[in-house]
Amino acid sequence: MKKVLIPVTNHGKLGNTEQENGTYSPELTHVLHLLTEAGIDYDIASIQGGKVPIYGTDIEGDDINDKILSDETFQIRVNNSIPVSQLDIKDYQAIFYPGGYGLLSDLASNDEFAKLAAEHYETGGILAAVCHGPAALLPIVLSSGEKLLASKSVTAFTREEEIDYQTIDHVPFLLEESLARNAARYSKVQPWGEFVIQDDRVITGQNPSSAHAVGKALVEALVA
Template sequence: MGCNNNNNTEKSTVKTETKALKKILFVVTSHNEKGNTGEKTGYYLGEVSHPWDVLHTAGYEIDFVSPKGGKAPVDAFDMTDTINKKFWDNDIYRNKIEHTKQPHEINPDDYIAIHYAGGHGAMWDFADNTEIAEIAAKIYENNGVVSAVCHGPAGLVNIKLSNGSYLVDGKKVNAFTNEEEIKVKLEDVVPFLLEDTLKERGAIFEKSVPFTKHVVTDQRLVTGQNPQSAHSVGKATLNELQRLTKSAK
């Protein structure tokens, strides 16, 4: 109908592409204390801001969910990190993370990927949150991408797929390691050790020496070892999304 009108064709193409770009869901913790230590924690800002910067720049809209909803507690509030500052100074996204959605408000069909940000708080409220685990399983089984960094993989340990298997079973995975937990002297404070639990779920655990970048991608699952890996997790997630887009054409 509008084939001979180049302007209409271009507009139509742009609209179609924009409509096709599904959103990405970031999961952040609601928990603000490291056990009974009295030390405050929350989500690690750089593990939100760096993946956000990569994916937002690529044109994806990002929503935030937390186990309790509302304002998420923040840790590692470092404004000398220019990406942290860029995120924090963005009024739209600052408002989103200070008014996170509750799990029941999320429709998994709206999202092409889900990203679990770390921060020690995640160790207390990610693993046993069945609502968010079900959202992640649905996104994954809709041919989406699941990513997590540092303590974010705490959200992966109990995700089960519709065939009853754990999401991480048989896949290469990494996360904050036992050695790293010992180095920060919290191995007896966290409710479980991520490395051990992921292995128990059948994950093929990979790691580098403490506090060096390590990212692995396996079957639409992207994981990063520590805060140093956050930016690369964003890039690896984007690569997976671009690969999926190409294969769908």
């Protein structure tokens, strides 16, 4: 059975504020729904391991979110995430980074996960991310010494969406700017529109509305 590694944040706040945060639930659950439907397994991991913070668990009318959140296997894995130090990257065929603001404070600059992701990509693995998830691609440096993003076209949560969401003054850094400076190309569509870019084995989605499309592209890449 194919398996996807899902690194998530240990940081449960929005930047340095006291606002509860972490991983944004629908960006995780909608992708997991598609993975499990396709018979693809997954592990949830984090830098420190253990229980990880998740928000957006009370969205009305999101049946998929509710279904995955109530799944016993999911609850066990999200309450007992695997610490990065215990991972064997050879066990996985893809890495998926869900969004949420928490990872801007840890995964966006974590060398341990970045080294695993570089090894994974250079041995044929797939990298996927949605919304703020592409921040975790920033520290990935290939064996050539070049940043992964230096040759990739990507998308992610936009400046306009930060303004709409009233987080522009609270984020540790503006993701759009960082990607525009580091990636070969950063692209976006109108705020909150579904948008996915697939560049070789790197799949990125702009916002929560793009989670389903990222999951679909990931499944298709894994079963190809």
